[in-house]
Amino acid sequence: MSKGYVALILHAHLPFIRHPEYDDFLEERWLFEAISETYIPLINNFSTLREEGIDFKIAISISPPLLCMLDDPLLQERYVNYLNKLIELTGKEIERTRHQPELNKLAVMYHDKYKNDLYIYKERYNCSLIKAFKELEDSGVLELITCAATHGFLPLLGIHPEAVRAQISVGVETFTRYFGHKPRGIWLPECGYIPEVEECLAENGVEYIIIESHGILFANPRPVYGTFAPIVSKNGTIAFGRDIESSKQVWSSEVGYPGDHDYRDFYRDIGYDLDINYIKPYISSDGYRVHTGIKYYSITGKTQDKLIYNPERANATAENQAEDFISSRIKQIDFLESKMDKPPVIVCPYDAELFGHWWYEGPYWLYNVVKKMTLINEKLGLITPGAYIDKYPIMQAASPCISSWGSKGYNDVWLNKNNDWIYRHLHRSAERMIELANDYLNADGILRDALNQASRELLLAQSSDWAFIMEAKTMVDYAKKRTQDHIGRFTKLYYDIKENNIDEEWLKDVIWKDNIFPDIDYRIFRSYNRCS
Amino acid sequence: MSQGQTGSQGSLPVSYNQTYIRIVPKDPYVIYSYWEITTSTRMDFQGHFGHPLWEKSSPALKIHDLSGDNYSYIKINDQSDHCYINFNRPGCMVKAEIGRLVSDQFFISFAGSNVVQMPNNKIIPDQQACFIDINQSKSIRTRVDTDQIYEKYNFHDVSGILGPSSPGYPRFADGIEHIQD
Helix, strand or coil, rough: CCCCEEEEEEEEEECCCCCCCCCCCCEEEEEEEEHHHHHHHHHHHHHHHHHCCCCEEEEEECCCCHHHHHHHHHHHHHHHHHHHHHHHHHHCCCCCCCCHHHHHHHHHHHHHHHHHHHHHHHHHCCCHHHHHHHHHHEEEEEEEEEEECEECCHHHHCCCHHHHHHHHHHHHHHHHHHHHCCEEEEEEHCCCCCCHHHHHHHHHCCCCCEEEEHHHHHCEEECCHHCCEEECCCCCCEEEEHHHHHHHHHHCCCCCCHCCCCCCCCCCCCHHHCHHHHHHHHHCCCCCCCCCCCEEEECCCCCCCCCCCCCHHHHHHHHHHHHHHHHHHHHHHHHHHHCCCCCCEEEEEHHHEEECCEEHHHHHHHHHHHHHHCCCCCCEEEEEEHHHHHHCCCCEEEEECCCCCCCCCCCCCHHHCCCCCCHHHHHHHHHHHHHHHHHCCCCCHHHEEEEEHHHHHHHHEHHHHHHHHHCCCCCHHHHHHHHHHHHHHHHHHHHHHCCCCHHHHHHHHHHCCCCCCCCCCCCHCCCCCCCC | CCCCCCCCCCCCCCCCCCEEEEEEEEECCCCEEEEEECCCHHHHHHHCHHHHHHHEEEEEEEEEEEECEEEEEEEEECCCCEEEEECCCCCEEEEEEEEEECCCCCEEEEECCCCEECCCCCCCCCCCCCEEEEECCEEEEEEEHHHHHHHHCCCCCCCHHHHCCCCCCCCCCCCCCCCCC
16 A cells, blocks of 8 residues: 555646637637647557556546537547648658758657647547547546536636536536546636535535645644645535645746756747748738747747757656656655555646646656656555545545635636626626526527527636636737627627527527537526536 | 637627626635616615715725624725725625715615625634544544644745646746747
8 A cells, every 4th residue: 555645637628719700710729739739648648658557547627618629520620630731831841951950850750740649639539539538537547527617717706606506517517428427526617616616516426626725724624634635524525635845846937847948948939930931821820920839949048049959858857857756745755644644645736738738748747757656656656536535535524715726826816907897797697697597497499599508608708718818918809809709699698588589590600609518508597406 | 810800799788787786805805896886876866865965975885894793984986886995804704885975874875795705814723623434424523733744834834835826827937938920
């Protein structure tokens, strides 16, 4: 038996971005980049570990918008087109760099990578990465969990319990639709915890959540083992708290592993570096320079004069950092084991897209962490939250503290002068949706279609991503536009329904555009509705 | 196509034509409040109390600390429709009203808000810990000395607990971000 455990938990999420009304839409590339840089590398590495006979299991939450996008034929087709363009571009790069051996080697690396991605995506998984995750779950290496419907930040939606209930219930239903069983756990968007979530989690049979460190440390009564053991609330929700030390090792912008100078520089990209006439066919169709994914330089240091990226050196660094990560966990466990009456669990939750997209070597680092950790199993082992609950069902009763993993630990990121204007509309629209769901008990036909679409529009408006983007000051116009469009569409639907004047052609068009959650039932917003 | 070019179908309502106030906590110390006061509410007030009292009174929020059973007033202005309130009572339950403050003792309320709980901001003093077997709903009373864990990891230092921030992605120290052409 291990003296202690590490629970690696990845949260995969992107906002629902799908624009069938345009042939090419810049922000759809977020999904395509994440597939090539994060999801396929992770799937490949997990498959390799399994083939190598490594006995491991980690938890991954896949958000409902991401599931719906991965399952969407239009986006699947566009991703294949994206790959074909990159294969064409990297082919040209091999030719362009033929007299620059170091760059040429990298061009070949990218060319091979994108060709392999195409094979994995089309041939191996028939364009369904959901199938890939399902296979890994069935083989016992992944514990898949869900997330709220559209990644709504629940602490700021909680003034309407029905809105919280809808976010959680639709999240559970979407997961169940794709994976054939209910999830044991849920990733609360941005680790945003409020007590109001617990009743609905219990109704949906969700056992556990992951929350920020102070969500556990400020709990009532004080958890005796800090973040190193889960607590159970009076409603039966089990909360695991993020470990502070391991978070800093990975997340810290100053000392975190991803900032090592040997690693690939995210920002230097040929989409910005090369002549516009050469690169134009591979950037945004309206001429905006964008990241292509072809990056030739390492971080190097605080300089524009970057060294050419050396994959072998970067991988060696990743291996060393994996060993450092493990040795730090062993030190933690060596200290904790004598202070606890059960093995501690060090909870390490990360955004999945950190691995590969932002930190190119991240998937290889993770591969090494998993592999090396399983070889020293007597000192520490990998575990999932579900497995820890099964092994150690005796836990302290305590109520978690309201918290999030955002800057300053509460709601600041999603509520500040850059984005506070959205809440008036989100809250009022929630009240109106509850009113509609209560008034129309058993609608059918076009009325039901309109009510269901109103639910979709409200859920899409509630996505935490829009407030985050407004605060982060990148792509702000798009985030504002999405909020305005969804609230605007919801408001028109509200009045059309109330006035019994549904515009059928317009409704058809909106359903075509915002096609998330095809099976949604607007009655999920009823005041008296129970989640089950 | 790019940002901001999606076709708008419907737009944000300018007004909801209803007098209301809502509050949400920003953090343990600050409340965000927004409101709307309709012309009809103003006309009703003036019809009932007379125009001079409207002019003489100040628009204000009445903030109730439901945990401490006390309240305070915050003057606003007639043009504003939201504000951040420094409240600094972590863990308490709060409610607000919007109305006119005629004197220190006389507040005419137009609407009341929802009730919110402010987040806690510190470790709760040590108490008896109760352990439960979740499979049997069996509780086991116990007391475990954990000071060593809290001291070792400096859990009492709130500034160390809060961070690093995670949503979005780190801009690692030496990466140089490009400015779009």
